[in-house]
Amino acid sequence: MMVVSTNNAVVLHNFPYSHHRVDNSNLVGVRRLISLKRSVRVNPRCQVSLDRNDDVASQSLLKSSSVSALQALKSSSGDRYTKERSSVMVIGISFRTAPVDIREKLSIPEAQLPQAISELCALNHIEEAAVLSTCNRMEIYVVALSQHRGVKDVTEWMSKISGVSVSEISQHQFLLHNKDATKHLFEVSAGLDSLVLGEGQILSQVKHVVKVAQGVPGFDRKISGLFKHAITVGKRVRTETKISSGSVSVSSAAVELAQMKLPESSYDSVRVLVVGAGKMGTLVIKHLVAKGCTKMLVVNRTEDKVNAIRDECKDVEIIYQPFSKLLSCASESDVIFTCTASETPLFLKEQVETFPTSQIQRMFIDISVPRNVESHVSDLETARVYNVDDLKEVVEANKEDRLRKASEAQLIISEEVHEFEAWKDSLETVPTLKKLRAYAERIRASEFDKCIEKMGNLTKKQKMALHGLSKGIVNKLLEGPMQHLRSDENEGRSLDEILENMHTLNRIFGLDTEISILEEKIRSKMEKAKN
Structure with a gap:
């Protein structure tokens, strides 16, 4: 469970899955709750530890040279996690959760940020990454194939680069995922999670992350989109609420x-x-x-x-x-x-x-x-x-005025979180588009080869004509389904309708096989490691 305190009320959310029931046997517990002590909103701040079964399963995925990573993935007891969707997560420490002597050990110099992103994306369960390292925080934003193992991978990496033990990091780290992670970065960019409420320097630091990480493999569509949207939010909050007026750095x-x-x-x-x-x-x-x-x-x-x-x-x-x-x-x-x-x-x-x-x-x-x-x-x-x-x-001093402005800022952030999450959800149709076309292409190519074999000696021109015919039929058949998976304002389809179309096509054509997606991603990582 995750405990979220909002307006002095305590709400329980399933954890670590935001949309699925938690299997308590796989969750040792929430060790730490960090309150922001602010009447406007209190972010969930918690740390998780993985049980021994997850550790064993993770090790089995990596240890043997005779058993490939793909085979280990298929044979591991991780069937539960292979069905997860990729998650956007933030794992980190801040002045709210850790003293300065811990933060300084974990800080990453600016010149090392591209290397940090590359190292994070080389981890088995991490697809994309970005690092926000300032005097008050060191936060790692990732797109993870598995929430459990993504947290484990990142925490161990933090320990490796800092010399701080995993257990000590776990005492001070916080974890947020998906919508909560998005909202947190937007609040950070707006200055709502700063030591000095509304301070302006953090927005420049978020901008700098984008500048330094641009073009670095691993700073890809979801994470770069998240940070760029956070910059927009930070600017909008400051313009509309004037929260950064006065001495706030x-x-x-x-x-x-x-x-x-x-x-x-x-x-x-x-x-x-x-x-x-x-x-x-x-x-x-x-x-x-x-x-x-x-x-x-x-x-x-x-x-x-x-x-x-x-x-x-x-x-x-x-x-x-x-x-x-x-x-x-x-x-x-x-x-x-x-x-x-x-x-x-x-x-x-x-x-x-x-x-x-x-x-x-x-x-x-x-x-x-x-x-x-x-x-x-x-x-x-x-x-x-x-x-x-x-x-x-x-x-x-002057807290009351800043808190009032922060309350106004939260309304803006709620709007922007909804907009970003809608954009992120719309990306879910992309794999289905690719899988549907690949599925149709496999059938077309197989039937085309059978036809050519049966017809005997054909000229090159005749083969090209048949090939064009088969392609044309497939494209015409796919035109409707593909159109219903794309977001087109002129068609007037809502995001919910597009996502429902995606799930329907997945069911009809048997495309919803998440294990194959993970295989592709792990195979890609293995190939990159060889090169």
Whole structure:
């Protein structure tokens, strides 16, 4: 079962199948329920574990070189799952389900995203994939041949790339599938699932996934369509509700946190250092300027980006220093914002304890994942360390207005989820179209060969004429059924009618053999692995 809390009411949904009764013998249990603590909507957040029988069946599919993957598929006890439709799923962790020390281990650098998609799609039960990795979340979106085994494959892959055990990942991960997965990504893109409700940066990050993944094998029709639609939803929500107006980004929250923690008497004299001048660092600088900061140090690998910021903030003294001067700059600063992509800490406890005493207790605000400031720095009496998880304190102000806008956004998202799901469902007719034509072609080719054999010596022209005749008859016969499987606004057919036509044709011609579809997909994977 999946527990979904909506408007403070608890509803039970079948899990892991959204449309089928759950066999409880194959589900160990739901271990974790994560509440969004938001009156607008609470997403289902849960983790599943597979029973030992599934593990054995999965291993039997892969282990023996003498038994092919196709034979193992046919002989395994997985008849139940071979009848499943492919599912769109999201498996991941976020600031709601996992602390920063877990998230930073699972984060994937931008340059490795194409490789991650390729590796995920090489897994036995995964057809398509995309990865959304930010400071607050690492979410993997997939089209899976089997929900059970897709979760298992992806979780084991997450463990492999991060060094975090499967059991530990399982304690913090959440799983959503089909309509719930669609709705979740739309909420993420709209800023409804962000630490700062309505923040705008996440939409840029969703766009970046599409930009980086475009053309990568595995970022295919369903997943790319999902992400592109999510971008449309994010734009529409922001335009129609103005939910992103005001200070609603992680960067702005970091600056607000610093202002909240500083004594008011020190506002004019505090010495500020920003480490990193990328997207996050640039935003921090702009928010500092908006709060009245007129002088700051910026440490970055190159000066080009700093010069670009200077051009925008002409009335502010921005002093550039290279990374070689990082520790000396930090020792002379009171408030230090760190926002780099470094995979190792930039500030260690033994380094910071050598810094001279600051005019206030030195403050590190680390909005990087992985963290730039070692956690042990907070043990020092001379330093305070805040990371992305501490920004929750900032978002309490003006919540009522943002929640009202979020409620309006949910109406938009419901409309868009319905539209996307209708589009996704319409894709179901494509395999039937292909199978019906292949079925007819097999019969035509067989009967044509028999006819040619019986008629003896025929000229090439005569054979071509007969071939054309057989093709023409098949095409004429298929014209009606094919037309009723296609979505045509001029014909006025509803999606339900098209899907009913698909199921009818599957029954009449015996096309609904899901095992053959899985065979084709696994054979394709095996052939790709050989090449």
